[in-house]
Amino acid sequence: MSTNQPAQEPTAGTGAPDARQLRTILIAVSIALMAVIASVSGLNVAQTHLAVEFGASQNAVLWIINSYTLALAALLLPLGAIGDRLGRKPVLIAGLVVFGVANVAAGLAPTAEVMIATRVAAGVGAAMIMPITLAVITSTFPAEQRGKAIGVWTGVAGGGGVLGMFLSALLVDVADWRWLFVLPVALVVVALGLTSTSVPDSRERSAHSFDTVGALVSTVAVVGLIFALQEGPERGWAAPATLVGLVVGLISGIGFVAWELHRRDASLLDVRLFRERGLAGGSITLSAVFGVQAGVAVVLFPFFQAVLGWSGLLSTAAMMPMAVMMMATSGLAPKLTARIGSRPTIAVGIALAGAGLALMALFVSVDGGYPGILPGMLAMGIGMGLSMTPATEAITGSLPRGKQGVASALNDITREFGTALGVAVLGALVSAGYRSAIDDRLHGVPQAAADTARAGIANAVEVSGGTGSHERQIVQAAQQSFVDGWQQAMWAGVAVMGALLVYIVLRGPKNPAPVDEAAETVGAG
Numbered sequence: 001m002s003t004n005q006p007a008q009e010p011t012a013g014t015g016a017p018d019a020r021q022l023r024t025i026l027i028a029v030s031i032a033l034m035a036v037i038a039s040v041s042g043l044n045v046a047q048t049h050l051a052v053e054f055g056a057s058q059n060a061v062l063w064i065i066n067s068y069t070l071a072l073a074a075l076l077l078p079l080g081a082i083g084d085r086l087g088r089k090p091v092l093i094a095g096l097v098v099f100g101v102a103n104v105a106a107g108l109a110p111t112a113e114v115m116i117a118t119r120v121a122a123g124v125g126a127a128m129i130m131p132i133t134l135a136v137i138t139s140t141f142p143a144e145q146r147g148k149a150i151g152v153w154t155g156v157a158g159g160g161g162v163l164g165m166f167l168s169a170l171l172v173d174v175a176d177w178r179w180l181f182v183l184p185v186a187l188v189v190v191a192l193g194l195t196s197t198s199v200p201d202s203r204e205r206s207a208h209s210f211d212t213v214g215a216l217v218s219t220v221a222v223v224g225l226i227f228a229l230q231e232g233p234e235r236g237w238a239a240p241a242t243l244v245g246l247v248v249g250l251i252s253g254i255g256f257v258a259w260e261l262h263r264r265d266a267s268l269l270d271v272r273l274f275r276e277r278g279l280a281g282g283s284i285t286l287s288a289v290f291g292v293q294a295g296v297a298v299v300l301f302p303f304f305q306a307v308l309g310w311s312g313l314l315s316t317a318a319m320m321p322m323a324v325m326m327m328a329t330s331g332l333a334p335k336l337t338a339r340i341g342s343r344p345t346i347a348v349g350i351a352l353a354g355a356g357l358a359l360m361a362l363f364v365s366v367d368g369g370y371p372g373i374l375p376g377m378l379a380m381g382i383g384m385g386l387s388m389t390p391a392t393e394a395i396t397g398s399l400p401r402g403k404q405g406v407a408s409a410l411n412d413i414t415r416e417f418g419t420a421l422g423v424a425v426l427g428a429l430v431s432a433g434y435r436s437a438i439d440d441r442l443h444g445v446p447q448a449a450a451d452t453a454r455a456g457i458a459n460a461v462e463v464s465g466g467t468g469s470h471e472r473q474i475v476q477a478a479q480q481s482f483v484d485g486w487q488q489a490m491w492a493g494v495a496v497m498g499a500l501l502v503y504i505v506l507r508g509p510k511n512p513a514p515v516d517e518a519a520e521t522v523g524a525g
Helices: 019-054 058-086 088-107 112-140 143-174 177-198 212-235 240-266 271-275 277-307 312-340 342-363 369-396 401-441 447-454 457-464 468-507
Strands: 007-009 203-205
Touching (some): 019 058, 019 088, 019 112, 019 143, 058 203, 058 401, 088 177, 112 143, 112 369, 143 277, 143 312, 143 369, 212 240, 212 401, 240 271, 271 277, 277 312, 277 342, 277 369, 277 401, 277 457, 277 468, 312 342, 312 369, 342 468, 401 468
Antiparallel strands (some): 007 203
16 A cells, blocks of 8 residues: 555544444435436436437437436546545535536426536536545545445445436336436435535645646546447447547547656556556456446346337346345455455455356346346346455555545546446447347348348337238347347356456455554544
């Protein structure tokens, strides 16, 4: 762990938080985090409604959804650093206010353009909230309780998206898509009340000026790379916009590393710390695990809806067992880490997640339905829960206590990159496998209908109704071809988990170094 630790400037109040206040703090930051995570996936269930309401193209609908994630990922690092300097509590409160107002505006938006603007504003607020929630935990909880608190945080971060999507689908099903924004606003109101009364403040006292250049360059780098990953599957990987985003992101990323090495002690992020096992291993683990999870979610929904014929609400509910296991085991991970160590715990989690992917690849079928994939989903949820918490601790433990906003932001950025990459890669593998498999199953089908069916399983199901005697052939061909593509994607996920397991065994994070609690001065807010 770095020994160059900026001092923590105490704020008003005396003494450390007691057990009751610590519970309230954990509840407050978990609710705030839930609001952010639920908003990442919530609008996915309302894509059709958005298109009809605004007369928007599919590209515009995707921008309504993706603009939030893009703004969130781009601003995590600079806003996390600003929170360290200005005070974590005021930045968290400000973020909640911005986020809440933006969601109210989104619920009232009259046009797609206004909706995109409100989603960008919500992403800015979310970037103020997300890194601070974890930084509050790492800078407030004593060392012996910090692991359990981080376990709760990672459980909410991992399973909150599925839970948020389920509640969003329920609101769309029983009310109207605009009611989707009631959920995050309600969570923000509760989080604001608890934060104002219970969350303490802490900040970094630094002799160096804020690294404005590093903040700007990192923002450009993240925007470019995330944009390329989001647009690649839609526009094509060779499309000019995708290539420009990729080139700008890579050049800016290299420039950021060079600048931070030049700034050294006054840098936004000391990139030399990536030579340590904790920061490198934790970041790689979270990127891979969340990437595979996001990619699997992309595969599961069309399987539930187009292969099994389920509604959006039922499809979302079918994801809940994996999310519940993930949230439960993330809370148990600190106990296992205390017994066997960080590296073995992460390794066990990765092995279980890989086994879950293998089970889904082996037993998925059109006729097997949900029971065929449920064991794999459960194993994957358990594995992710076990690996996320110690990986998060490895990242936050690698940076000084005065840089916990930056550490938390880095933790979140690795998750966002992993998610975007996983969706792009596994989604592309499923699509490629589907197109490759369906060609030999459409003999005799009219050319126009066959061309539509090759575009995707949803297109095949839609066009089949007008093909008379070929309807059953097209549907069966599409369903079986999707399963073939599914298996291809799952085995790719197994390969990723296998490579990650070897890396963790050889170079994984060690147990966190003992923390000098005397160096942590935190005042009650």
